[in-house]
Amino acid sequence: MILAANAAVGVITETNAEKALEELRAYQADVATVLRNGCFSILPATELVPGDIVEVGVGCKVPADMRMVEMLSHQLRVDQAILTGESCSVAKELDSTSAMNAVYQDKTNILFSGTVVVAGRARAVVIGVGSNTAMGSIRDAMLRTEDEATPLKKKLDEFGTFLAKVIAGICILVWVVNIGHFRDPSHGGFLRGAIHYFKVAVALAVAAIPEGLPAVVTTCLALGTKRMARLNAIVRSLPSVETLGCTTVICSDKTGTLTTNMMxxxxxxxxxxxxxxxxxxxxxxxxxxxxxxxxxxxxxxxxxxxxxxxxxxxxxxxxxxxxxxxxxxxxxxxxxxxxxxxxxxxxxxxxxxxxxxxxxxxxxxxxxxxxxxxxxxxxxxxxxxxxxxxxxxxxxxxxxxxxxxxxxxxxxxxxxxxxxxxxxxxxxxxxxxxxxxxxxxxxxxxxxxxxxxxxxxxxxxxxxxxxxxxxxxxxxxxxxxxxxxxxxxxxxxxxxDPPREEVCDAVQSCMSAGIRVIVVTGDNKSTAESLCRQIGAFEHLDDFTGYSYTASEFEGLPPLERANALRRMVLFSRVEPSHKKMLVEALQSQNEVVAMTGDGVNDAPALKKADIGIAMGSGTAVAKSASDMVLADDNFATIVAAVAEGRAIYNNTKQFIRYMISSNIGEVVCIFVAAVLGMPDTLVPVQLLWVNLVTDGLPATAIGFNKPDGNIMTVKPRKVNEAVVSGWLFFRYLVIGAYVGLATIAGFVWWFVYSENGPRLPYSELVNFDSCSTRQTSYSCSIFEDRHPSTVSMTVLVVVEMFNALNNLSENQSLLVIHPWSNLWLVGSIILTMLLHMSVLYMEPLSALFSVSPLSLAEWKVVLYLSFPVILIDEVLKFFSRSSRARLSPLRLWRREILPKEARDN
The missing domain is CATH 3.40.1110.10 (Calcium-transporting ATPase, cytoplasmic domain N)
Incomplete structure (x- = not known):
């Protein structure tokens, strides 16, 4: 049910995003004034063929690639911003250019499909339609670009593979360790004993596998898209939400993104x-x-x-x-x-x-x-x-x-x-x-x-x-x-074309967060450098040599110098669509995580190739279809806010993975130790499934609502090859998980050995329960099938996991600093989880379905005594994390300062 619900959330989110995009795509004129049968008539643009004579005037969308043949006014000016990115219109003329490798801006006798006539009237002959136009070739290049997995997906896949191997090894180990117990009389034969411990191994696998993790990840990303939508960032692909968090370079189009695109x-x-x-x-x-x-x-x-x-x-x-x-x-x-x-x-x-x-x-x-x-x-x-x-x-x-x-x-x-x-x-x-x-x-x-x-x-x-x-x-x-x-x-x-008022602060935020901003534009170098100076992209530089390159200058560099130029580049001007895609590929070859912004058809191939393509809401349909995210307000500052959200989502993802894995390790420890010691089953598979899917899933989802840390935009982006689970973090999983498992077993043992409502057996009787039928005892062997001990252990597991959920409000901050009510969703999920657990304990037929029975007040006190210490243990671990960071930070700064500047830049 949780999987279906979360899948529905993901589908609804992406459907809403697509619907919003459809509303943004209301553009493009579909008709043309064409010479047919000796007179001009208005026909659908889709009926144009090469050789047709078309008349265009002010406000007309050019319906195809055409060559000028007759000027009907003193001048003809065309806005080619969607193709070239330049905000200024281009004056067209009848004479063709003599340059061999002329770029779009220099082809002054060609009208390009999708561009807009802003002044004058003229007639032109159609030379290309559909995919045989400049825009069509760009679209084809975009379609040839293959999608790649996001950093989070890669790391989760790696972690999943590692987890599967570990789980398989533990299951086999448990089965092999108990080979000597296969012939115990309680099993009724070797084969039945083997089948019994195979079931134990299966229960162990059920306990180890975080069944709710995919659903929780999907839900967390979906919730992130909702928050981003409030920031005017419409997410088209859920995984791209997290990719923003590890972005190291933002290649931003100048016109309309950094500037208002309004002279x-x-x-x-x-x-x-x-x-x-x-x-x-x-x-x-x-x-x-x-x-x-x-x-x-x-x-x-x-x-x-x-x-x-x-x-x-x-x-x-x-x-x-x-x-x-x-x-x-x-x-x-x-x-x-x-x-x-x-x-x-x-x-x-x-x-x-x-x-x-x-x-x-x-x-x-x-x-x-x-x-x-x-x-x-x-x-x-x-x-x-x-x-x-x-x-x-x-x-x-x-x-x-x-x-x-x-x-x-x-x-x-x-x-x-x-x-x-x-x-x-x-x-x-x-x-x-x-x-x-x-x-x-x-x-x-x-x-x-x-x-x-x-x-x-x-x-x-x-x-x-x-x-x-x-x-x-x-x-x-x-x-x-x-x-x-x-x-x-x-x-x-x-x-x-002035810079947006909020861009300067946004660029400074990127620099503080360790994110490079590269301005990419088709404009001339001096104009673009002036803009970069205004928005603070050059910081306090007076000489832009080595930081500002035109496309032709960059292509003329030797390979080694080109690699060095990429590490310092701030401005890339006079670019064509192929240059933008080349820039993205070159940066990715240096292990950079690249976000590319754009609004025109010329940006589509680069948007498709980038780790995250960001299109403008006022941009073309082709650019939006190639993107992972659309900025409804066309604002660069929105990207910075989205990056902060992406980082927060990744941090929260790590937190609920930590919560779920440490809880699952506790279940594994519980079953493994019980099997090795020869005790009865502490938890049955249906109880484990209930804990994993429901009592784990709700708090894990709520952890996705954790507020971002205050310094989230003052730390450097994580490395693209950084593991989701580091060595120290995995050690913390093991410590917390070990306590969760031992506390669960302790509750089970307590009922048999110490509880007033239990049989008060000697510990040796409990670990040799399978030979009960062959010995004379003062108790009935059916006591080992009683529901109370597994109810106590299941309740300990649930409650200790609720306390552990509070631990995950922050990776390193103490609960004395970050109070539980900072995430009311988490508090609510804990309350709801406990209510669901109560309904299982005290309501029929649920108690029969899950093989549990009601607990007394004394039993609840023991549950709390065994559960609360998990908070104290994690507080100690957090203290060591904060202390180690404090010791390492000055060392890192010192080591950075003694390096040459070139090495520090790298």
Whole structure:
């Protein structure tokens, strides 16, 4: 029944996980606009074949791998994040690349299946469908990767094999030792004697085998998945819960995991005045997501109470709202703000909302009263209602800018945005933040702005845009490239895909726990290094040489240097899908336990190969199907919390294994000693089964609820080849087990020799019970079939195991430190177990089924006297464990300090 119940728990848990994943998989457009029979029509994407001409536009999912054949707009930009991992969209063109081994990012004339068009329209010819696409080949590589057993499963299998051999040896030994008793008259012949002691050996096997262990392990892992689900970690594979606990390296995707995958304006630079020399104002903008919440701070880190009072900030908001083709909206299902279109433009939309509107001194309180749907674009809509958009000059690669012509009260203004070098080259004036006046752009001012731009783009690795405007002749209704001259510079905007706020602390927690974090990204090296510096991955390093590698640099290293590089690597940039899988395999060859995170199709093979693959909740279906765990909140910090949970689960697993094995050793000692001494059966097989499955199983399951130790994330991960049961731990099993067995036998002997309700036999009569029928005795030989002695021994076994369960609240901490009520589930399971045992003792027909009888008060006192010392014995063993650790810790630290740094790193 327990096996069935626990199997049901496991099935329900994994079913719930799969159901949650199905809800996360609601993505992918299934249709395409295809040229058929001389006209374009919408057909299912599954009907596409190579050679079809397909038209794509803004918002379209690319239905197949296609080569560009016709551009229907000035530009076409595609978001390839699910394939390459890069958050910035890629500009596509008709010309093919000349590079022989071009990576996906460089194939600018190819549209890849599953990617999204964020700007422009084009037509392309289908060159690959299904498994013949870039994503299809990645999926095939993932399917060719075989699953491997988790560390816990390997060690439990090894321990099970060892336990089986020991049990078999003991059973054979018991049978062989009693060969001389086969001919005892009580057995009725040699053959019957042999069969009798064969039954004893079977009873011994029943006692030794922890029948409830598989069920308890499954239940503990299932309970772990429930706790992880509360942390937003959905576990797809129960064994992977424990694997997190021994993880030594986390290979984390940058975009969307360490960062928000939401471009955000972080800095703005404008010119304040130019009286004697150019003076600039630099503003910092808070907020790391698309949520229109945040504040603007000046260079002194003072918050601006009313940003629209700054003429340049007001014009930046105006230009950002009007020179923009993307949209910010609120998704009530996901309860978050999301983009429609280009990330860069949406970042500008968010900036507009943070700057606010002119003339509203109480605007923040007024905005707080809006619904989230209205708040998403309230300020943007204000500017769009103030101006009428007349004409648009789309972005082009040669100009590196776009412009819009707007009209307001019969006044025409052109707003422009683009690469700083392109926009500034077309500017002749600047807007002063001091008074809103327009003054000529001198060389000194230009040099100052150039220096600011270099600072933004260099040290801060921000993606920079320059904003400008130009007053146009009244009545102008169109724009041409010639109009993009004599512009007035408004300001410089720096944006980035910012790190999540909680990532820094999570990375530090990993370092404290002895877990390396390797950032893996398709982004360029300088951008990725800047992120690593922000999140503390490089700690206090100034020189990243030997810690940061691009994929091509790493592949070019000799084998020995590559092995050394793996031990120090912090950043792996400009990677392709094959590089990620190669990295996982290389780390595993160094006996590292690797967790790999990812969200795109490009991550799937590496997720499959890793010891534990972690997919993002917003990721692709392919990535989720390859993973062992899914982060519903796409948050790296959730991984760290899950690692702590995994370590706690492993510790609790060791505790209930210790509890169950020491209890089973006690049963083995009881039966073995009784058989060797020639005493009657102290316990019958049905009693042993009851103890093993029910009275053992409930407390063992409850031990899985033990609270984690306070230092769980300050110790190093256990080694992958570390045994579940160490030599010292096995010695503790034997000591506790020996006492459990001897206490059980003592209760049996007490009833026969000392109990007022017993026969008070001499000890010699008890150990020679099998010759009772051949001797003259003052008692009936049927006394050896009485239920009372086995009832006393069974009750001693149950109660001593309940006390032993309390011992397993912690491996080394005293019960004076960790009180029983720290795990109320364990206290409840002990109470329930005792109630079940009482029902067996005092209720028919259960007492007859288990061959027991009720106990008197005096007998209960003896049971408690024999049972309680197990706590005192384990307290002594815990004291020795703590003392040995205290002595070894300084020695280990000293030995580590005298080693060379290279050896310590290894």
């Amino acid at each position: 955000s304006v972080s800095k703005v630079c404008v010119v304040r005045s130019v009286h004697q020399r150019p003076i600039t104002d630099e503003y910092s903008i808070s907020g790391t997501t698309f949520a229109p919440d945040g504040f603007i701070y000046d260079a002194g880190e003072l918050q601006l109470e009313f940003p629209p009072q700054s003429p340049c900030l007001l014009h930046i908001a105006m230009c950002s709202a009007l020179c923009n083709e993307s949209t910010l909206q609120y998704n009530p299902d996901k309860k978050s703000y999301e983009k429609i279109g280009e990330s860069t433009e949406v970042a500008l939309r968010v900036l507009v909302e943070k700057v606010g509107l002119p003339g509203f001194d109480s605007m923040p309180s007024a905005l707080n009263m809006l619904s989230k749907h209205e708040r998403a674009s309230y300020c943007n809509h204000y500017w769009e209602n103030q101006f009428r958009k007349i004409s648009v000059l789309d972005f082009s690669r040669d100009r590196k800018m776009m412009s819009v012509l707007c009209s307001r009260k019969q006044q025409e203004i052109m707003f422009s945005k683009g690469a700083p070098e392109s926009v500034m080259a077309r500017c002749t004036h600047i807007l002063c933040n001091h008074d809103g006046s327009s003054v000529p752009l001198t060389m000194d001012i230009r040099n100052e702005l150039e220096a600011r731009f270099q600072s933004f783009a260099g040290k801060d690795t921000l993606r920079c845009l320059a904003l400008a405007l130009k007053r146009m002749p009244e009545g102008q209704q169109s724009l041409s490239y010639e109009d993009e001259t004599n512009l007035t510079f408004i300001g410089l905007v720096g944006m980035l």
